[in-house]
Amino acid sequence: MNSLTLSATQKKTLRVFANTVIVVLCLTYFFPIFYMFLTSFKSEADTVPPKLFFTPTIENYQAVFTSDIFRHILNSFIITLSATVICIVLGVPAAYAIVFGRLKKADSLYFWFLSTLILPAVSVIVPVFLVYKVLGMLDTHWGLIWIYVGANVPIVVWMVRAFLKDIPLELLEAAEIDGASRLRSFYLIVLPLTKSGIISTALLVFIFVWNEFFFAVSLTYIDASTIPVYMASFMTQEGFFWAKLSAISTVTVLPPLILGWISHKSLVRGLMMGAVKG
Amino acid sequence: MISKADRRYSAVNSLVIPAFVIVALLTQIPVLVTLVLSVLKWVVVRPDLGITFTGLGNYLSVLSNMEFYGVIFNTVLMTVSTIFLCTALGLFFALLLNRKFFGVNVIRTLFIAPFFVMDAVTGIVWKTLMLHPSFGINGVLAGALGLPPIDFLGHFPMFTVILLVTWQWTPFFCLILLAGFQSIPEEILESARVDGAGWLRTIVQIKIPAIANHIEVAVMLGLIFILKIFGTIYVTTAGGPGTESTNLPYLVYRTGFYRWDEGKATAMAILTVILTLLAITAVFRFVRGRAKKVEA
Numbered sequence: 149m150n151s152l153t154l155s156a157t158q159k160k161t162l163r164v165f166a167n168t169v170i171v172v173l174c175l176t177y178f179f180p181i182f183y184m185f186l187t188s189f190k191s192e193a194d195t196v197p198p199k200l201f202f203t204p205t206i207e208n209y210q211a212v213f214t215s216d217i218f219r220h221i222l223n224s225f226i227i228t229l230s231a232t233v234i235c236i237v238l239g240v241p242a243a244y245a246i247v248f249g250r251l252k253k254a255d256s257l258y259f260w261f262l263s264t265l266i267l268p269a270v271s272v273i274v275p276v277f278l279v280y281k282v283l284g285m286l287d288t289h290w291g292l293i294w295i296y297v298g299a300n301v302p303i304v305v306w307m308v309r310a311f312l313k314d315i316p317l318e319l320l321e322a323a324e325i326d327g328a329s330r331l332r333s334f335y336l337i338v339l340p341l342t343k344s345g346i347i348s349t350a351l352l353v354f355i356f357v358w359n360e361f362f363f364a365v366s367l368t369y370i371d372a373s374t375i376p377v378y379m380a381s382f383m384t385q386e387g388f389f390w391a392k393l394s395a396i397s398t399v400t401v402l403p404p405l406i407l408g409w410i411s412h413k414s415l416v417r418g419l420m421m422g423a424v425k426g
Numbered sequence: 427m428i429s430k431a432d433r434r435y436s437a438v439n440s441l442v443i444p445a446f447v448i449v450a451l452l453t454q455i456p457v458l459v460t461l462v463l464s465v466l467k468w469v470v471v472r473p474d475l476g477i478t479f480t481g482l483g484n485y486l487s488v489l490s491n492m493e494f495y496g497v498i499f500n501t502v503l504m505t506v507s508t509i510f511l512c513t514a515l516g517l518f519f520a521l522l523l524n525r526k527f528f529g530v531n532v533i534r535t536l537f538i539a540p541f542f543v544m545d546a547v548t549g550i551v552w553k554t555l556m557l558h559p560s561f562g563i564n565g566v567l568a569g570a571l572g573l574p575p576i577d578f579l580g581h582f583p584m585f586t587v588i589l590l591v592t593w594q595w596t597p598f599f600c601l602i603l604l605a606g607f608q609s610i611p612e613e614i615l616e617s618a619r620v621d622g623a624g625w626l627r628t629i630v631q632i633k634i635p636a637i638a639n640h641i642e643v644a645v646m647l648g649l650i651f652i653l654k655i656f657g658t659i660y661v662t663t664a665g666g667p668g669t670e671s672t673n674l675p676y677l678v679y680r681t682g683f684y685r686w687d688e689g690k691a692t693a694m695a696i697l698t699v700i701l702t703l704l705a706i707t708a709v710f711r712f713v714r715g716r717a718k719k720v721e722a
Contacts, residue, residue, distance in 0.1 A: 167527045174519075178536040180593075181543065183563065184551045196561045242445035249442070250435040257442065264453045268654055268702050270678040271695045272456035274463060274688055279456075298452025301445050330438045359544035361657030362675070366683060376546035380661050383550050390554050390561075397547045408542035409535050416605045423643040 181401070188394035195390045208395035217396055220378040227289055227374060228357045231296035235353050238297065239304025240346060244334050246305070247312040248320060258309065261302040269299070269362050280367060287368045295363050300353045307352070310421035311345030312338065348414035355404040375400045457699070463692040470686035484693035493669055494677075494694070498701065501673040504588060505652050505705075511592045512648060513641065516599025521629065523600070524607040534604075538597040545594070545657025552590050553579060553662050583663040583671035590658050595648060602644040606637030642713045649709055653702055674698045 154162065175182075187195055188209070194202040212218070242261075246254045276295060277286070285291035315338060323333045339346075364374045379396060408415075467480040488494050523534050540548070557564045559575040568575035578586045610633060618628050634641075656675045659665055665672035665680065672680070678698060682691030 163527075167525070170522045170525070170527075171529070171533055173522070174533045174537040177519075177593075178539055180551050180556050181539050183555055184547075187555060198561060198563075198566060238445040238448060241441035245439055245442035249438040251439050251442065257446070261445075261449065264449055266650060266702065266706055267453060267457060268675060268695070268698050269656075270675045271460055271699045272453055273678075274682050274692050274695065275456040275459035276452070277682075278688075294448075295452060298449055301449050305445065330435060334438070334441075355542060359542075361545050361660065362654075362679070365657075365660065366679065376544050376657065379544075379546040379550060380657075383546075383553075383661055393550060393554065397551060401543045401547050404542045404544070405539060408538070412538055412601060416601050419647065420602065420605060420640065420643060423646070424639065 184394045184397050187391055188398045190391045190394075192389060192391045195394075196388070208392045209399070211392055212395050212399055217375075217378065220373060220375045221399065223289065223372055224358060224374040224376075227292050227296070227372070228354055230289070230293045231300065231357045232350050232354045234293065234297045235300045235304050236346065236350050239301045239349075240308050240339075241334070242301070243305045243308040243312055244338060247309055248317070248330060248333075248338070258305070261305045265302045265306070273363070273366055277366060287370065287372050289372050291367055292364060292372060292374070295367065296357045296360065299363075300356060303353060303356070304349055307349045307418045307422045308342065308346060310418065310424075311342045311349075314421075315341055344414060345418060348411050348418050351407045351411045352415055352418070355407055358404050460692045460695050463688055464696050466689050468688045470688060480689065484689045485697070488690060488693050488697065497669055497672050497674060497677045500584065500669070500671065501653070501701075503584065504591070504655065504673055505649065507588050508591045508595065508652050509645060509648050511588070512595045512599045513645060515592070515596045516603050516644065517634070517641075519596065519600045520603035520607055521633075523604055538601055540594050541597040541601070543594065545655075546661050548590055548594055549658045549661030552586075552593075557586065579663060580667075583666065587655070587659055587663060587671050590662065591652060591655055594658075595652065599644045599648060602640050602647075603637060606640030607633060610636045646706075646710065646713065649706060653705065674701070 187198075189204040189206065190199070190202050191205050191207065245251060246258050251257060280286045280291050319337060320330065320333050323337055324330065328336055358374075359376065360374075361376045361380075364377045365380065368374065368377060375396075379393075379400065382393065382396065464484055465479060465481055466477055467475070467483060468477045469475060519537065523530065523537065543551075554562060556562050557578045559565050559568075559577045564578065565575045576582075578589075614632065614636070615628065618632050623631070654675055655673060656679070659671060659673065659676050663671040665676045669677070674694070675698070678691050678694045681687050681694060685691075
């Protein structure tokens with residue numbers, strides 16, 4: 149037994165070794181993103197074939213912000229922000245009505261919202277395309293905004309309901325005795341209490357919508373297309389400008405990456421709460 | 427007769443209406459229209475043929491084509507192997523990252539990054555910078571080892587798609603499982619130590635059973651999203667060669683927006699809905715049944 153017991157120094161060495169392995173593994177995992185970032189500062193000549201040492205340049209980023217790429221980034225921002233705001237404005241009150249209202253079928257209504265999350269996007273795309281075509285909504289901001297609202301309101305209802313369930317009913321009943329109606333309690337009591345939960349839900353919706361590809365590629369072409377659609381077409385047309393491609397990619401992944409890094413802890417908590425509170 | 431109490435709540439109740447209407451309008455009604463379209467013969471690029479009623483004709487034609495079964499097989503293979511890999515790797519990394527050492531927060535942050543990178547960029551970066559046989563890291567490594575580079579996308583399209591989706595989704599699994607490990611009370615681990623359980627036994631017999639709930643959530647959410655994989659395929663293999671790396675969503679897209687055969691595309695979409703519901707219900711039942719058994 150004694151031979152198996154490690155001395156304090158041995159334990160420490162083992163710990164340092166294990167930690168080093170973890171760091172190396174995780175850095176390797178992150179490498180494609182790091183390499184994309186690195187390549188975005190190379191000239192095209194240093195990219196193909198890849199050179200280890202190079203003089204950094206920002207010419208690729210200048211290209212990003214002078215051409216029409218900027219327009220697609222703007223499209224992404226307009227569509228993502230609008231869809232996120234509308235999702236929250238519609239979804240949060242709906243979750244409130246489900247938890248604190250007196251709906252006869254609150255539970256079945258909740259499960260109905262959940263069931264739409266399971267529906268594959270391909271099951272709605274053809275009718276949506278045809279209706280948009282008739283209404284002249286193809287390749288418009290509003291066209292994409294509304295389909296994203298429809299797809300993400302259920303996520304808001306799902307997550308916010310879990311946050312609301314943490315608020316004791318007694319609190320609202322006490323407020324009622326003090327004369328605040330159930331409707332007033334919504335913004336007097338409930339909104340302040342669930343603010344951080346609502347924000348993390350909004351960030352999740354933002355990330356989903358920003359990254360969405362299927363609806364964007366099916367319903368927009370030139371005018372309203374978001375940055376992922378542009379990336380895909382750039383890939384087929386100018387696939388060999390890797391440095392430029394890396395610069396656009398870097399700019400494109402930054403917003404969701406930063407939001408994700410800020411919010412991942414509350415995101416996971418929200419997802420778990422939503423899933424466990426059946 | 428509406429009582430006073432009911433009226434007081436009617437304002438609160440009505441808060442659900444806008445969300446309900448919008449979601450119904452944009453998801454439920456289109457699905458019903460899809461069902462209607464699926465019994466029509468309608469090829470948009472052949473207006474001369476018109477739009478005619480064909481009953482189950484589209485379904486029969488889809489189901490009698492062997493290609494469709496190949497695509498179902500691809501979808502199952504893609505989804506099952508990705509979820510399996512994500513769970514295994516997610517557990518592995520969650521165990522590794524559930525430690526305290528200098529810089530662990532930075533390392534965690536870098537590790538979860540791929541989950542927030544969009545499909546289009548994941549596809550592009552891997553296709554060019556990483557896996558390109560001559561100028562990607564793939565070519566560089568092969569050159570350093572003196573081996574011929576492997577043309578991943580050309581020869582192993584399915585494997586490559588699975589690799590990319592696994593790279594993206596493992597951090598998501600890891601995040602949820604890590605939250606699980608962090609929620610295990612210290613006393614339980616302490617008593618295991620006192621009882622002389624080694625690290626492997628602690629992991630297998632205490633830690634993993636303790637986070638069964640978290641594993642279920644990760645697998646269910648992962649299943650819902652991984653069944654819909656589209657962007658990664660679109661920018662890397664375009665479903666090819668042939669239909670070797672085509673899954674159901676991609677097949678519906680090709681049929682509806684390249685061949686413009688809306689009748690067939692909607693029939694495939696309805697079949698996709700049915701298969702998706704069956705798969706999710708089956709997994710859900712399995713998970714719940716197992717949970718009940720553990721409780722009993």
